[in-house]
Each structure stands twice: as structure tokens, then as C-alpha cells.
Amino acid sequence: MQPTTLPPLVPVSVSTETRLAYVLDHFRLAYPGAPAVLVGYAAHQLQVEIAAGNEQFFAGVQPYPAAPNWREWQGQRVPFFFDNSPDKPLLVLQDDKVFIAADIISAAFYLLSGWQEYFSTERDRHGRFPYGASVQKIHGFVTLPVVNYYFDVLRAAIEHVSQQPLQPRRWGSQQADFAAFISHDIDNLRSAWKAPAKAALKQRKLGLFSKLAWRHFTQPDAWDNLEAVAAATAQYGAKSTFFILPSSKKAANGTPNADYRLTPKLRQRLWQLEEQGCELGLHNSIGTSTGQTGIFGKKIPFNATGCRFHYLSWEPRITPFVVTFSPAAAESFIYDSTLGFAEHFGFRHSFCLPFYLFDFSNAEAFGFLEIPLNVMDTTLHHPNYLQLNPAEILPTLRPVFAEVKKFGGVASVLWHNENFDPANTQNGPQQFHEIMTHLQQQGAFFLTGSEIASSISY
Ligand SMILES: [Zn+2]
Known part of the structure; x- marks a missing residue:
């Protein structure tokens, strides 16, 4: 599909508050019992303060942000988009406050919302956004649920300020993991017979072909x-x-x-x-x-x-x-x-x-x-x-x-x-x-x- 056949973009601007609320709603979905903690960007009285990444990016229509910075988190290398201070420690814990050096809210919003697909004009022959054009392929993290790692960072921060351990979602009455x-x-x-029948015809095995055709018309198909x-x-x-x-x-x-x-x-x-x-x-x-x-x-x-x-x-x-x-x-x-x-x-x-x-x-x-x-x-x-x-x-x-x-x-x-x-x-x-x-x-x-x-x- 050519980009010209794509429907036009009609984005409205997404405020910082909207992005924050959208991401925190999903955080509570992943950690259903999370206590109410004040999370946000530079302001007074916040308990978890997140370094602002790149406001400009979300005012634009570019499909990709700058390349992520890879940090180690709990033994796993994780790509952090919107990380302006790669030399700073990811978490700084104080008595009643935590600073997070990478903008994990913007990064989570970017990935979860589907931003790259919406703003990209890349489509394959079936009209799909191709894996080859994705940040997951470009930066090599398709098998890592990166947003869950961002949430794990936030979990650690919230546990510190609330002094309450948080549990990830559990499933069913048995509380499955x-x-x-x-x-x-x-x-x-109805088509299981087709490939073998075609092959039989091609090899001129007409006896086999008639047998397969007979079976097709008289018996249920294997599929x-x-x-x-x-x-x-x-x-x-x-x-x-x-x-x-x-x-x-x-x-x-x-x-x-x-x-x-x-x-x-x-x-x-x-x-x-x-x-x-x-x-x-x-x-x-x-x-x-x-x-x-x-x-x-x-x-x-x-x-x-x-x-x-x-x-x-x-x-x-x-x-x-x-x-x-x-x-x-x-x-x-x-x-x-x-x-x-x-x-x-x-x-x-x-x-x-x-x-x-x-x-x-x-x-x-x-x-x-x-x-x-x-x-x-x-x-x-x-x-x-x-x-x-x-x-x-x-x-x-x-x-x-x-x-x-x-x-x-x-x-x-x-x-x-x-x-x-x-x-x-x-x-x-x-x-x-x-x-x-x-x-x-x-x-x-x-x-x-x-x-x-x-x-x-x-
Ligand atoms: Zn299908």
C-alpha cells in the first residue's frame, strides 16, 4: 500500500496530564492494589518525580523518537526511550521521595498507545504496519515487554515511598501467576486435500489424484x-x-x-x-x-x-x-x-x-x-x-x-x-x-x- 492511500492524520494534541493518566491507569491494571501515590513531573509535593523527556516530540507527528539508552534493571538490559541523563542513576531514593532519571511515562505512552504505527506511513502488501519498520525490530527488543519493565521501575519507586509491597496481577481464584x-x-x-492433490497431479500420479478427489467428495476433510x-x-x-x-x-x-x-x-x-x-x-x-x-x-x-x-x-x-x-x-x-x-x-x-x-x-x-x-x-x-x-x-x-x-x-x-x-x-x-x-x-x-x-x- 502506498502512503498516499493512507487516511490522513487527524491527531489532536495530547497533554502531559493525559499521557500521565493513560499510563498510570495501565500501571494499576498491572498492579491492581497499587496505593495512590503522587507521580509526575517537576512539581512540589510529588512522591515520585520523573525527569521530563521530550515535550516537543509529542507535539509533532514523527513516528520515531531518538534511539533508546540501554540500562540494566534487575539483571536485564532494558531500552529506555526519552532518557536524557544516561549517566545518572535510574532511581534516586530519598526518605519520602524518589527521582526517576528516565522519562518512563513518555516511553510507556509511546509504546502502549501505538504511536509508531499511527504516525508511520510504512505498510506491507496486506496494508499492515511491518515488523521491519518497528522500533522493536530496529532496536532489537520484540521479545521483551519493555513497558512492564518501566512499570517495574515505577513499582520499586512506589514501594519505597508507600512502604507497601506491590503484587503483579494474579489470575483466578487460585491466584495463578x-x-x-x-x-x-x-x-x-475444506482444503486439506488440495496440496496433496495438486502435488499428485503435478507428478502425474493420476491414480493417487483420483483417490484423493474421491475421498474429498465422500469423507470429511482433515481440516x-x-x-x-x-x-x-x-x-x-x-x-x-x-x-x-x-x-x-x-x-x-x-x-x-x-x-x-x-x-x-x-x-x-x-x-x-x-x-x-x-x-x-x-x-x-x-x-x-x-x-x-x-x-x-x-x-x-x-x-x-x-x-x-x-x-x-x-x-x-x-x-x-x-x-x-x-x-x-x-x-x-x-x-x-x-x-x-x-x-x-x-x-x-x-x-x-x-x-x-x-x-x-x-x-x-x-x-x-x-x-x-x-x-x-x-x-x-x-x-x-x-x-x-x-x-x-x-x-x-x-x-x-x-x-x-x-x-x-x-x-x-x-x-x-x-x-x-x-x-x-x-x-x-x-x-x-x-x-x-x-x-x-x-x-x-x-x-x-x-x-x-x-x-x-x-
Ligand atoms: Zn485468518
Whole structure:
């Protein structure tokens, strides 16, 4: 997509107070019992005083601030944006006051709000903000939830002045260290036979081709497996969240949507899954993220409270409004779970908890919760993305899950139903089970999207 086709920027100025309030709201979301402590920039009577970074930056429209300064915090090297005094100690503790030398409020606002994507004109061929253009890629910190580290600095400061220990968020009645959100985008239910049939034709194995075609027309497809997917997830005490794609029409640019239709029989099966405790959300078709195509409203046979956009399509200047004003949900969607980089696992907004995106045209937070996507199956093995060996997948992801656990966040994993096909030995059922076993061993509390949304509030 060319920059000229992007919708115009319509930012209003964001005051220091607005940024501070937005960030502190998210701090309380990460540390629900935090006491009221006066945090701010140079003023009298503050208990936690933060060095002001760069006011000018937030009056402008540049996508990137100056390169971050790397500091060590609790044994971890962490990039600090808006850090004007790299030689000063990060924290100066006095009896009843703490100084923080880097502007962690501005840095947290920059990353959480989605500033870089909104102001950047970089988009890939699917209209997405590319990982390659992100500060996470440029400065190499996509697997670190940097905002959580900023909050940990603030936690230490607040604990000092309040003399109260702060606990990160805990999940469920068992007070689990972290939560996990297991979801499946249902793009295909009928196409498992296609790749082997094509290969057979190409190799002129006509006998094999006829056998595959016969099987296709007389037996269920290997990808027509929603019940098996739910059962695989249930082995770990988890409930699947399915994002159903109601559009089977190809997009104008040729990108496929669903290969299935919501037949009465499929509707019955979906209702049955819902009865078992699975959640049904909406997988928004190509074109909906930019408003070119309307979201399917009345046609969907269930009440979706959450959504994810097909191809992780997301136009930062438009899509949050589509989520907010969609007619598909009873009022509007309570949550979205699109925001992860297709090209890399990790933390697109450098935060491992659900959060609220910032609306730059109204200078306030959006009303829906974003449950960021950390790991997508296709990211791990795909010609356009990474090419991890099957044995590398869990070892590669373990440190990411460890970060989520450290800060009481949500580990969000997308595994398409087609990758439960035993024929997939790269990023297939075995790799899914390895991840689930690991999350279970680490003590994750498994929740559906709407369960996460209803347990988060600030
Ligand atoms: Zn999809």
C-alpha cells in the first residue's frame, strides 16, 4: 500500500496530564492494589518525580523518537526511550521521595498507545504496519515487554515511598501467576486435500489424484476438525476461543477469505462447541479493517464479544473505530486480539497484559480491550516469516512465556485448526501440545477472550 492511500492524520494534541493518566491507569491494571501515590513531573509535593523527556516530540507527528539508552534493571538490559541523563542513576531514593532519571511515562505512552504505527506511513502488501519498520525490530527488543519493565521501575519507586509491597496481577481464584489465551482462526475447513492433490497431479500420479478427489467428495476433510481442536485444548483444562470467518467471498485483491460457508449444520456444531464452554468470536474478513467492507452483522449465528481480523489486517488510523462501532456485536466489541506481528513472535506494544489503545483523534483511550497476540503458528514456520525447526519452537518461545509469567500477563497463542492436521509436522499438533504442556507446567490459568476481558478493568 502506498502512503498516499493512507487516511490522513487527524491527531489532536495530547497533554502531559493525559499521557500521565493513560499510563498510570495501565500501571494499576498491572498492579491492581497499587496505593495512590503522587507521580509526575517537576512539581512540589510529588512522591515520585520523573525527569521530563521530550515535550516537543509529542507535539509533532514523527513516528520515531531518538534511539533508546540501554540500562540494566534487575539483571536485564532494558531500552529506555526519552532518557536524557544516561549517566545518572535510574532511581534516586530519598526518605519520602524518589527521582526517576528516565522519562518512563513518555516511553510507556509511546509504546502502549501505538504511536509508531499511527504516525508511520510504512505498510506491507496486506496494508499492515511491518515488523521491519518497528522500533522493536530496529532496536532489537520484540521479545521483551519493555513497558512492564518501566512499570517495574515505577513499582520499586512506589514501594519505597508507600512502604507497601506491590503484587503483579494474579489470575483466578487460585491466584495463578499468569493467564493463557488459546485461540484458533477458522479460515479453512475444506482444503486439506488440495496440496496433496495438486502435488499428485503435478507428478502425474493420476491414480493417487483420483483417490484423493474421491475421498474429498465422500469423507470429511482433515481440516474439518473443530471438535478435535476443542478436545486437544481441553486436555489441559483450557477452553478454545474460535474466531469464525463468515465471509467466503474472495477479497477484491484476490486474497482468500473462508473456504466454507456457515451452513445450518456448521451452525449447529458451533452452538455445541459454545455449550461445551468454548467461545465464538468473529474473524473479520479482508477489507473490514479499512472500512471498505462492512463487518458481517446480523448474518452471524452467535453473539460475538471479541474479534480478530483475518491476515492480522490492521490499519491503525481506521481499524480501532471499526472495532468500536461494529454492528456485529450487541453494542460494540469488548475486545480485539489482532495485535501481534505476523513476522515475529513477542510483544508488538511491548506489554504482556491486555491494554487499551489510544485514540489520537480524541486524545483518550479506546473503549475496547486489546488482548495482544504473542505467538501465531504460521509465524514460526512460513516462507515469508520464520523457518524454525519443529524442535526449536518450544525452546525459542520459552523465554517469551517466562516474561509473561514474570509480570502476571496473558500468554496469547493462535493455532489455526488446519495446523492440527497430523500431516503437519513443522508447526502442527505436536508443537501445539509441547507449548500447552509447557504453559500448564508453568502454572498458566487458561481463559477465553471474554473471560479475560471481564476480569480486567480499571
Ligand atoms: Zn485468518
